[in-house]
Amino acid sequence: MTFLYYFLTVLVSLLLGALVGYLLCSLRRKEAEAEVATLRQQNDFLLQRQQDEEQRWQQRQQQLEERFEQLSRRILDHNTDQLKSSSKEQLSLVLQPLREQLDVLRKAVTDTNTGNATARTSIETLVKQLMERADGISKDATNLTRALKGDSKMQGDWGEMVLSRLLESSGLRPGEEFSSQVTYKDKKGNAFRPDVVVFLPEKRTIIIDSKVSLTAYARWVELEAEEFPAERAAALKAHVESVRKHILELAEKDYAAIVPGSIGHVLMFMPNESAYIAAVQAQPELVRDAYSRGVLLISPTNLLMALQLAYNLWQKERQSRNVQNIISRAEALYKKCVTVCGSVDKMKRAIDALNSAYEQAESQFRSGRGSLCRQISQLSELGIAPARKLELEDAPDVEEDDAAVSN
DSSP, X not given: OHHHHHHHXXXXXXXXXXXXXXXXXXXXXXXXXXXXHHHHHHHHHXXXXXXXHHHHHHHHHHHHHHHHHHHXXXXXXXXXXXXXXXXXXXXXXXXXXXXXXXXXXXXXXXXXXXXXXXXXXXXXXXXXXXXXXXXXXXXXXXXXXXXXXXXXXXXXXXXXXXXXXXXHHHTOOBTTTEEESOOEEOTTOOEEOOSEEEEEGGGEEEEEEEOOOOHHHHHHHHSOTTTOHHHHHHXXXXXXXXXXXXXXXXXXXXXXXXXXXXXXXXXXXXXXXXXXXXXXXXXXXXXXXXXXXXXXXXXXXXXXXXXXXXXXHHHHHHHHHHHHXXXXXXXXXXXHHHHHHHXXXXXXXXXXXXXXXXXXXXXXXXXXXXXXXXXXXXXXXXXXXXXXXXXXXXXXXXXXOHHHHHO
């Protein structure tokens, strides 16, 4: 009885123990299944989060690449526009004076050629014009002879008028190539006033003083040679003596020593061509005697030639100055061309530097071994599996310095 009771007790204990173990195992299994479900949910959440992070990273990477490209393009466009603007302004500042000097040079050459052509044309017709002018003046003088005889003051005014007409027709400019009634003083302070002073290049001067001898000449013209031979000869002698008197008076004034730059002789202008010829023919040594006293007898025809010579000298002087101006302009153009070449070289160096800066920035962003894109792509090795991969160019043989890349 005792044994049976003991046996039943043991059997019940075993059954209870087995039941308790089964219950414990079931409970642990359920806890494990719950934990596994929780881990699966966490894993699914982490995977979903990883995919979201990858998607956001790709978007960020794309945005960063687009912003960098936009920034690089903007910088390049800005630098290019600035360089173009600066280059345009600099070229404008350099080329504007060059263009102006070319225009001045072209005008100087044109003026010189025009002056040469005009001079050649004038030389061909010079003799004809001088003869026509001399004939006209001689006729006017003959017509005025009768009206002027006996009035010395009127004769002097008439001579100065003829001289003034010759100067006007010569092409010389009053106040520049010649001056009238200018007062000069000698060493003693005495004032002298020659009729005309003609200026020549190199500060040389020609003195012209008009002297009219018509009273005796008019009487000589009126007398008939056959009826009054003695009176006619006396009138011609008186005319020669009047001319000689004017020569002596003019020599005593010594204008050549008073007027600066004088050629050494004074031109005594006889406005009546016929009176000049009559005196010279009657007394041929009159011209030589006057020359020995520093006086040159000159008629309207000879004066026209002398004035034309002075005009031609001034034309040659202006042409010579134009040549000097052309040479100066050419030197200025040469210097300006050197300046332009230097500016073009500066522009080329600036463009090369801009291109080099762009290539360096592009290398730091994409193509270099330590570029930003290459470093971003290395994140895929850390577990990121993006849907799209960056397309990178082959890195150059020389690796960039990390510090340079970070900058």
